[in-house]
Amino acid sequence: MSTSSKIPSVEIAVRTDPGRDPDKQVNEDAAVEKETALGLLAVVCDGMGGHAGGKEASELAIKTIVEIVEAAPPATTAGVALVRAIEEANARIWSMPTAEAGYRPGSTVVAVLAHEGGAEVAHVGDSRLYLVHAGTISQVTRDHSMVQEMVDRNLIRAEDAAKHPDANKILRALGIAKEVEVDLRAEPIAYVAGDVLVLCSDGLSDLVEPAEILEIAGSHPPPQAAGQLVDLANARGGHDNITAMVIRMKASAVVREGDRARQKLPKTIPLTAHASPEPSAGPTGTVVSAPMAPAGAATAIAAPVGASPSGAAPPHPHDSGPSAAIPPAPRAPEASEGGRSRTLILVVGILLAVVAVVIVVAVVAVALRPKPHHAVPLIEEPREASVATADDASEEPIEPTVAPAPTLTAEPTAKPWKSRDGGHRDPCEAAQHARETGAAESVITKLEERCRASGGAP
Numbered sequence: 001m002s003t004s005s006k007i008p009s010v011e012i013a014v015r016t017d018p019g020r021d022p023d024k025q026v027n028e029d030a031a032v033e034k035e036t037a038l039g040l041l042a043v044v045c046d047g048m049g050g051h052a053g054g055k056e057a058s059e060l061a062i063k064t065i066v067e068i069v070e071a072a073p074p075a076t077t078a079g080v081a082l083v084r085a086i087e088e089a090n091a092r093i094w095s096m097p098t099a100e101a102g103y104r105p106g107s108t109v110v111a112v113l114a115h116e117g118g119a120e121v122a123h124v125g126d127s128r129l130y131l132v133h134a135g136t137i138s139q140v141t142r143d144h145s146m147v148q149e150m151v152d153r154n155l156i157r158a159e160d161a162a163k164h165p166d167a168n169k170i171l172r173a174l175g176i177a178k179e180v181e182v183d184l185r186a187e188p189i190a191y192v193a194g195d196v197l198v199l200c201s202d203g204l205s206d207l208v209e210p211a212e213i214l215e216i217a218g219s220h221p222p223p224q225a226a227g228q229l230v231d232l233a234n235a236r237g238g239h240d241n242i243t244a245m246v247i248r249m250k251a252s253a254v255v256r257e258g259d260r261a262r263q264k265l266p267k268t269i270p271l272t273a274h275a276s277p278e279p280s281a282g283p284t285g286t287v288v289s290a291p292m293a294p295a296g297a298a299t300a301i302a303a304p305v306g307a308s309p310s311g312a313a314p315p316h317p318h319d320s321g322p323s324a325a326i327p328p329a330p331r332a333p334e335a336s337e338g339g340r341s342r343t344l345i346l347v348v349g350i351l352l353a354v355v356a357v358v359i360v361v362a363v364v365a366v367a368l369r370p371k372p373h374h375a376v377p378l379i380e381e382p383r384e385a386s387v388a389t390a391d392d393a394s395e396e397p398i399e400p401t402v403a404p405a406p407t408l409t410a411e412p413t414a415k416p417w418k419s420r421d422g423g424h425r426d427p428c429e430a431a432q433h434a435r436e437t438g439a440a441e442s443v444i445t446k447l448e449e450r451c452r453a454s455g456g457a458p
Contacts (some may be wrong), residue, residue, distance in 0.1 A: 005036060005113070005140060006036075006037050006039050006115050006116060007039055007040050008039070008040060008114050008115065008116055008117075008191075008250075008251055008253070009249075009250040009251045010040060010114070010247050010248060010249055010250055011221065011222050011246045011247070011248045011250060011333065012040075012222055012245070012246070013222035013223040013225070013226045013245070013404075014031045014041070014222075014226060014243070014244070014245040015226040015227055015229075015230045015244055016029050016030075016031055016034060016230075016241070016242065016243040017186070017230050017238070017241070017242045017243075018235075018241050018242075019203055019238035019240050019242050020150070020234055020237065020239070021238065021239050021240065022133065024239075024240060024241060024356050026055055027044065027046070027241045028046065028047030028054035028057075028107075028241055028277055029044070029046050029047065029058060029155040029203070029241040029242070029243040030044075030045045030047070030058040030061070030062045030200050030243075031043065031044045031045070031062070031199075032065075032120050033244055033245065033247075034066050034068060034070075035168060036066075036069050036070050037070070037074065038069060038072060038076070038078045038081055038111075038113060038115060039078055039113050039114050039115030039116075039120075040112075040113070040115075040247075040405075041062075041065070041069050041112070041113050042064070042111070042112045042113075042114070042197070042199060042245055042247060043065050043112075043431055044109070044110050044111075044125050044127050044199040044200075044201060044243050044245055044453050045057075045059075045061045045062055045107045045108060045127070045202060046058060046107060046108045046109075046125070046126075046172075046202060046203070046241065046243070047059075047105070047106070047107050047241075048106035048107060048108075048173060048175075052372060052407065053096055053097075053099070053105030053123035054105055054106070054107065054440050055094065055420045056105060057093045057096065057105035057106055057107040057174065057303070058092055058107040058177055058202055059107055060092055060096070060107075061086075061089040061093060061174055063356050064085065064088050064089040064092050065082075065085040065086060065089050065111060066085075066228055067080065067085075068081070068084055068085035068088050068089075069085050071104070072084070073208065073309065074087075075211040078113045078115055078120045078188070079113070079120040079122070079185075079188070080119050080379070081113070081115045082111055082122045082184065083122055083182075083184050085111075086109055086122055086124060086180070086182045087182060088124055089107075089109065090124075090174040090175060090177075090179070091178075093105060093106065093107060093174050093175025094175050094176075094177070096175065098127070103354045104175055104176055104433070105174065105426050106173040106174060106175040106176045106243070107125075107175060107201075108123075108124060108125025108126055108127040108170065108174070108201070109124050109125065109127060110123040110125075110127040110128060110141060110199050110200075111123065112129060112197060112199065114181050114191070114245070114247070114249075116253065116254050117253055117255065118187070118188025118189055118190050118191065118253045118255065118257075119188050119197065119253070120185065120188050120190065121140055121184070121185040121188075122178055122182050122183060122184045122185070123141045123172055123183055123277070124144065124172050124181075124182055124183065125143075125144055125145075125170050125173050125174075126143040126144060126170050126202045126205075127141075127147075127199070127200065127201050127202065128140075128141050128143070128199070128202075128205050129141045129163045129197060129198070130188060130197070130198040130200070130210060130217075131191075131195065131196070131197060131212055131231050131359060132195065132196035132197075132198065132214055132217050132218045133191075133192070133195045133200075133398070135166075135214075136214070136219070137141070137210050137211070137213060137214035137218075137305075140185065141183070142173045142175075142183070143170070144170055144172035144183070145167070145171060146159065146165050146166040146167075146170070146171065147161040147162075147164045147166055147169075147430030149171065150164070150166075153265060154329045156405055162205075162206050168202075169208070170406075188253075189253075190250065190253050190255050191249045191252060191253050192249070192252040193249055193251050193252045194247070194248070194249065195249045196217045196218060196222075196225075196228075196245075196246060196247065196248050197247040197249070198213055198217050198244065198245070198246055198247075199244075199245040199247075200229070200242075200244045200245070201241060201242065201243040202240065203233060203238070203239070203240035203242035203243065203244065203421040204229060204230065204233050204242050206232050206233075206240065206323070207232070207233040207236040207237060207238075208229060208232050208236075209241075212232065216228050216229055216232070217229070217246050221248070221354070222246035222247065222248050223246075225244075226244045226245065226246045226248045229244040230242050230244050232374075234282060245305075250397045257290045261349065271409040274412055274420060278385060294361060305402065313317075332446050339350060349406055353415045359442065362432060406423075426454070426456070426457035427447055427450035427451040427453075427454050427456065428450075428451035428454070428457065430450075430451075431444060431447035431448045431450075431451050434447055
């Protein structure tokens with residue numbers, strides 16, 4: 001790369017790819033890096049997905065920006081030239097014919113004009129510029145998108161923006177309205193040797209985290225870094241066209257003492273852990289959306305070009321129905337108070353949950369605890385049943401009913417046997433009678449012992 005008084009010494013590489021979506025194999029991204037009298041010009045444009053002529057729009061934007069910057073008078077400052085070039089690109093895309101359905105071609109743009117005094121940055125839409133500096137990375141540009149507005153109003157978290165259903169809806173683009181508001185960084189970036197600038201379309205930033213861009217672009221030469229970034233986005237689905245331009249600064253910007261305090265590097269963020277998104281994560285294309293409505297105002301429904309004199313952006317062919325009005329962001333003190341309230345509620349909820357768990361565990365423990373054993377009195381052993389006899393001699397003896405002997409019984413005590421005439425029988429005779437009438441074995445045995453004790457034989 002040339003090293004004239006205006007052009008810094010850099011190493012630069014760019015890679016663009018249509019992605020893996022079979023419906024997006026026409027690459028609507030475009031990129032250019034060009035030495036001009038005002039410095040090194042680097043531009044990435046993303047043609048509007050779903051809009052007629054997206055590829056033609058991005059290519060026309062690139063061509064126009066290069067043309068206007070190269071034709072700028074020598075006395076023109078780099079920042080002013082960059083803004084005028086982007087505004088002219090918008091006017092030319094606006095003049096392109098519309099599609100039969102009434103939808104206009106469009107494109108996003110992010111552009112850098114680097115010179116010996118710093119790097120001017122301008123953009124429209126959601127194509128981004130990242131700065132890798134001293135082991136950290138910062139997002140220099142701010143997306144003109146629906147989800148970025150939600151983040152600014154504290155409606156969603158920044159880490160949830162890429163996966164939000166409206167992540168592909170942008171609020172500004174070239175060619176969608178007759179006039180366009182270009183964001184130009186107030187002061188050029190006071191780069192130093194070793195800093196890396198990464199320009200990219202949303203096909204990359206949707207799928208590759210800033211921490212990964214830092215790791216890859218900060219530790220590899222630009223050609224290798226650009227290739228790895230695009231490959232990583234494709235490995236995660238490649239749902240859109242992907243473009244990455246990597247510029248490594250080989251010298252530091254020459255900043256005058258009076259300008260040094262104003263030319264500060266963007267606020268950086270440290271390297272953070274990253275959880276790889278699912279291959280299908282992310283939006284499927286860029287859509288121009290109507291600006292978010294202020295509080296109390298009805299949300300405008302985007303209409304095809306020509307339906308609104310204000311030049312509001314047309315809807316995507318697949319979008320239908322109005323969007324709900326989004327309230328304005330809460331003021332900082334209220335947001336802080338709300339955060340403290342939410343934290344207090346969370347702490348109380350956790351404490352209540354812990355108490356509930358302790359109570360449940362205690363109830364279960366009591367229910368499952370073994371019941372104590374109680375002493376049960378032994379049932380007194382019934383005495384042996386006597387053999388009932390009929391009073392009338394003509395009647396047959398009645399079969400005695402004997403209860404079954406329980407376990408661990410005591411020695412039964414036999415009742416004295418009586419003769420038919422009411423007298424006591426001889427033990428031997430009683431034993432014989434008991435055998436004949438089927439008395440209990442214990443009764444028979446007892447009578448036999450008494451028979452023997454009396455000198456008889458059973």
